[in-house]
Amino acid sequence: MEPFPPLPPPRRVLLGPGPSDVAPSVLQALARPTLGHLDPEFLRTMDETRAMLRAVFGTRNELTFPMSGTGSAGMETCFVNLVEPGDKVVVCTNGVFGTRMAEVARRARAEVTEVQREWGRALDLDQVRKEAPREAKLLAFVHAETSTGVLQDPGPLRELADELGALLLMDCVTSLGGLPVELDRWGIDAAYSGTQKCLSVPPGLAPISFSARAVQALEKRRTPVQSWYLDLGLVSSYWGSERAYHHTAPINMIYGLHEGLRLALEEGLEQRWQRHGQVAASFQKGLEDLGLELLVPAHERLAPLTAIRVPSGIDEARVRRYLLEHYSMEIGGGLGPLKGQIWRVGLMGSGATRSNLELCLSALGAALRDQGWASDRARG
Ligand SMILES: Cc1ncc(COP(=O)(O)O)c(C=O)c1O
Numbered sequence: 001m002e003p004f005p006p007l008p009p010p011r012r013v014l015l016g017p018g019p020s021d022v023a024p025s026v027l028q029a030l031a032r033p034t035l036g037h038l039d040p041e042f043l044r045t046m047d048e049t050r051a052m053l054r055a056v057f058g059t060r061n062e063l064t065f066p067m068s069g070t071g072s073a074g075m076e077t078c079f080v081n082l083v084e085p086g087d088k089v090v091v092c093t094n095g096v097f098g099t100r101m102a103e104v105a106r107r108a109r110a111e112v113t114e115v116q117r118e119w120g121r122a123l124d125l126d127q128v129r130k131e132a133p134r135e136a137k138l139l140a141f142v143h144a145e146t147s148t149g150v151l152q153d154p155g156p157l158r159e160l161a162d163e164l165g166a167l168l169l170m171d172c173v174t175s176l177g178g179l180p181v182e183l184d185r186w187g188i189d190a191a192y193s194g195t196q197k198c199l200s201v202p203p204g205l206a207p208i209s210f211s212a213r214a215v216q217a218l219e220k221r222r223t224p225v226q227s228w229y230l231d232l233g234l235v236s237s238y239w240g241s242e243r244a245y246h247h248t249a250p251i252n253m254i255y256g257l258h259e260g261l262r263l264a265l266e267e268g269l270e271q272r273w274q275r276h277g278q279v280a281a282s283f284q285k286g287l288e289d290l291g292l293e294l295l296v297p298a299h300e301r302l303a304p305l306t307a308i309r310v311p312s313g314i315d316e317a318r319v320r321r322y323l324l325e326h327y328s329m330e331i332g333g334g335l336g337p338l339k340g341q342i343w344r345v346g347l348m349g350s351g352a353t354r355s356n357l358e359l360c361l362s363a364l365g366a367a368l369r370d371q372g373w374a375s376d377r378a379r380g
Contacts, residue, residue: 012324013351015360016332017146017305018174019196019203020348022256026201029259030252037249045258046239046249052261056199056269057191057209058182063232065239066195066205066257068250071173074192074206076104077230078140078169082190082214084223085109088136090166092123092157096147096335097171101140108226110138119337120148120307122300125156132164137217139166143181144174146197147335149296149307149344151179158187167214173197176207177264178276178304178348189214195253198276198304200349201260204253263350276303276352283347283357290365291375295342304348307334309341314371316340322367329363 014021035042046065054064067077079101083089089110091102094117102114115131117123123141132139139161143152154170161168167189172181178198183191189211195201210218210232218232225231229247237244264272280303284294287308295307310316316333320343323329332344345360347353 011328013327013329013356013359015345015347015351015356016330017344017346018194018348020198020200020346021351022202023200023260023263023350025263026256026259029255030202032252032255034251037251038243038245042251042254043243045254049254049258049261050239052258052265053207054209056177056181056261056264057207058180059184059209059211061183061209061211063215063236064207064209065235066207066254067192067230067235068204068247068253069206070196070203071171071192071194071206072100073230074173074194074208075101075171076227077206077208077232078190078192079104079108079110080225080227080230081218081232082138082167082169083108083110084221086111087138088113088133089138089140090115090128090132090136090164092128092139092141092152093117094121094123094148094150095119095142095145097142097145097173098140099336101142101171105138105140120150120295121297122150122152123157125160128157129160129163132160134164136164136166138169139164140169140171142171144172144179144302144304146174146305146344148338149294149302149305150300151175151302154186154188167217174302174304174348177260177272178352179302180273183209183211195257195260197346198349198352199257199260199264200351201256202253204250205257207257260349276347279347279352279354279357280304280306282354283345283360286357286361287364290361290368292364295338304346304352306345306347307338307342308345310343311368311373311375314368314373316343318371319343319364319367322370323363326366327359327363329360331360
């Protein structure tokens with residue numbers, strides 16, 4: 001067949017739940033010439049990436065590196081390495097990603113207790129305490145639930161994990177680089193993330209970090225890790241001093257992550273968290289001024305991701321289509337039980353800017369007016 005013409009340059013403003021817009025210098029880093037995965041220059045890039053990742057995760061954990069694969073590969077890595085058949089695992093679910101964790105844990109043949117909370121609210125700690133079995137091996141939760149825009153405070157979960165004698169596993173896919181993440185201070189034993197949210201790197205890597213206690217649990221396993229590809233014993237021998245070939249690392253993605261982490265540290269983590277907070281606060285206030293209602297109560301709300309209730313009489317998908325056609329802007333819709341009921345707007349990483357929030361507010365206003373909507377508040 002005749003080849004297709006080269007892809008045209010895309011022109012989108014990515015304000016959905018991820019991927020977010022990729023920083024220009026990250027795109028340049030991705031285009032660097034590919035090196036061999038054992039090239040001494042590339043090995044140095046790997047070491048620098050690990051060091052920067054530790055800083056961004058707020059940890060000194062030796063076992064810290066990016067797994068090849070998206071955020072879900074990070075999730076799966078944590079469960080298949082920490083869980084053996086029959087282990088008791090508690091998964092707190094209040095959205096899509098907690099629910100996915102429970103499914104992954106079941107497939108790793110854990111005995112799973114799923115503590116379910118209403119979508120759009122933070123966990124009820126008394127409920128978790130009541131439903132969690134004693135002697136659970138692992139307590140898992142999502143720090144920033146992207147399907148609803150809820151933030152979970154890790155402190156009380158650490159206390160609960162101590163009561164249960166469990167390791168504490170945290171999903172920080174949407175928080176890393178946009179909200180405070182401090183694994184050591186919070187006592188997190190295992191964490192995974194993704195590159196395509198607040199780090200503004202394309203999807204394709206899953207940073208993970210395991211505490212010394214979690215590493216001990218790996219060393220005490222009675223059975224081999226069910227997945228060869230995600231076996232941390234094997235992958236560590238490539239990222240560690242042995243430099244043993246395991247699989248061919250996605251070299252250019254690691255260049256991209258190196259640059260994304262470098263940008264985050266150059267900006268300063270505190271400043272970056274503050275920027276996300278300030279942009280989100282203005283955006284959320286602007287939405288309320290437009291007369292829109294937010295899904296999550298103010299004290300449980302995320303900065304990088306805001307969930308907006310679709311007003312009655314408005315066609316949810318038509319609004320997203322309007323934004324794409326008229327503003328070349330992507331926002332997300334709801335998932336699962338929230339499908340058709342919310343929009344999800346991500347102001348993440350290099351996309352968390354005043355100009356993006358203003359553009360999004362005026363675009364949303366125009367899309368709603370296009371459907372003849374005028375809220376009581378906006379009318380007032
Ligand atoms: C909180 C959370 N966990 C896990 C994932 C899964 O990551 P991925 O889609 O990169 O596999 C996502 C993706 O949006 C997420 O938001």
